[in-house]
Amino acid sequence: MKKPLSWLSGLLIFLVFACSEKPDTQETSSSEFDEPFRPQFHFSPPSNWMNDPNGMVYWEGEYHLFYQYHPDGNTWGPMHWGHAISEDLVHWEHQPIALFPDEHGTIFSGSAVADIKNTSGLGTEENPPLVAIFTYHDAEGEKAGRDDFQTQGIAFSTDKGRTWTKYEGNPVLTSPGIKDFRDPKVAWIDGQWIMSLAVKDRISFYSSPNLLDWTHESDFAPEWAAYGGVWECPDLFPLKTPDGEEKWILFVSINPGGPQGGSATQYFIGDFDGKKFTTETKEVMWLDWGADNYAGVTWSNVPESDGRRLFIGWMSNWQYAEVVPTENWRSAMTIPRSLELFKDGEFYALASKPVKELNKLRSASKNISGSEADLTHELLELEFAVTGEDFRIEFQNEENERLILEKSGEYIVLDRGLSGITDFKADFANTQTAPVGNIQAKNLRLFIDRSSIEVFINDGELALTALIFPNSHYNKIQIQGLGNGKVHHLKGIW
Ligand code: FRU
Secondary structure: OHHHHHHHHHHHHHHHHHHHOOOOOOOOOOHHHOOOOOOOOOOOOOOEEEEEEEEEEEEOOEEEEEEEEEOOOOOOOOOEEEEEEEOOOOOOEEEEEEEOOEOOEEEEEEEEEEOOOOOOOOOOOOOOOEEEEEEEEOHHHHHOOOOOOEEEEEEEEOOOOOOOEEOOOOOOEOOOOOOOEEEEEEEEEOOEEEEEEEEOOEEEEEEEOOOOOOEEEEEEOOOOOOOOOEEEEEEEEEEEOOOOOEEEEEEEEEEOOOOOOOOEEEEEEEEEOOOOEEEOOOOOEEOOOOOOOEEEEEOEOOOOOOOOOEEEEEOOOOOOHHHOOOOOEEOOEOOOEEEEEEEEOOEEEEEEEEOHHHHHHEEEEEEEOOOEEEOOOOOEEEEEEEOOOOEEEEEEOOOOOEEEEEEEOOEEEEEOOOOOOOOOOOOOOOEEEEEOOOOOOOEEEEEEEOOEEEEEEOOOOEEEEEEOOOOOOOOEEEEEOEEEEEEEEEOOOO
16 A cells, blocks of 8 residues: 555645646746736736835845835835845745835835844844835925935844834934935944935935944045036945955945936945045946846845845836836846956956856756857857957847847947837937957846846946847847857746
8 A cells, every 4th residue: 555655645746746846948937927028037026117126135044135126106205115035046925015104204225224222122133134224205395395305214024024113203314404315325334324315415324333323433435536417326345356355345326317318326435444435446337237237235234144246226227227128018128247357457347147046047058159040039148259359239029129248349239229229319329339458358148137237247347237128039149249148048037
């Protein structure tokens, strides 16, 4: 009797596993997430409008991603914090809305921290709270012509981020009469909390022992920085150089005034002494040279044993974000990236590397040699060795639409003028140009989803992220000036 039963249960277990495993060639799963242009391996909201990533924190084996969310429409509106959780930065589980507007206003961008010592008293030392710090935007106050309608509030969770309670004493920081007073990014630095806050055309730093009481410490606004638009979404964090020297990085997103027009993120490298940031950077540096990587910041509380500084950005641009040709949902995040310092000539610069967890999306892989290849799949990662001075790749589809990536002399150029649907906004059909500077291009890595391309030269020493809306997926490439390549078919995450 024993034998046949265990044989049968063995077969059953095998069948259950075989059926629950995604076949390797399957690129999409849930039909809900299968609309035209719906990203298949990038994070996007279940429906309606999303902008900035918010409150990214790692806690007890889970990466939390909150985001600016308008649940009642597919354009920007009264902001909430949407929420998703991942164990691997690649597959996401949508969660209920975490933060709703209240009597102080709607919920703009901000950050979240693990208050491990329970400095706020909002949890216990045995069960420390996660604390979200965000901007309240009081639209009524704005309409009434006030100049103090943006304030900072906090909320906490003691159940692994599943439910959130607003702090009774909100707001915890009010504006000194400056309209743009927002996007707090908080970190535990040398025994105190430091908040970096975007204040119109500068970054203000505040300190606190407990996340509740804040003291202004200093402002940062070098004369030569990019000021084409209002400063938003700062982030301050340390990184080690390859020689082990510690540097501090400050991100400042600006809109407009980016290198391709509209939104972009500039960064500074320097030192933070606990009160004040000073920079050794001498010219404007852009984190990503493409048109579509904005308001990105990094995860807090990533374990030291991991050691990475993990980043995600909003893959859009305020120039056209509200009119891109999608209906049920609008916007996606970039692929997650790990940030690293590298020597760029005399100075340091930041590389953005696709996180290694993305490798698990690869299904079939094929070599590419010669000057032409057919692409049978729509979700792709491509890798090439750069052998010559210049190169050119042209993606083509059955509709005669074309996307062209070139290195021509001193520049990397991405031309999406004929890449697909572009007529929803005049600014969209552009040619995006990035100076190569001191970088010797040795390899090229591309990620192509249903409505985006992400370009990484030399493991992210130069990154360029752009939206595209081809009417059918590119099924052919023509290649010049590149050595052997590889194409990986990627699986969808939904
Ligand atoms: C950046 C931003 C932030 C603000 C949020 C509002 O894209 O303008 O400064 O907090 O979006 O949704």
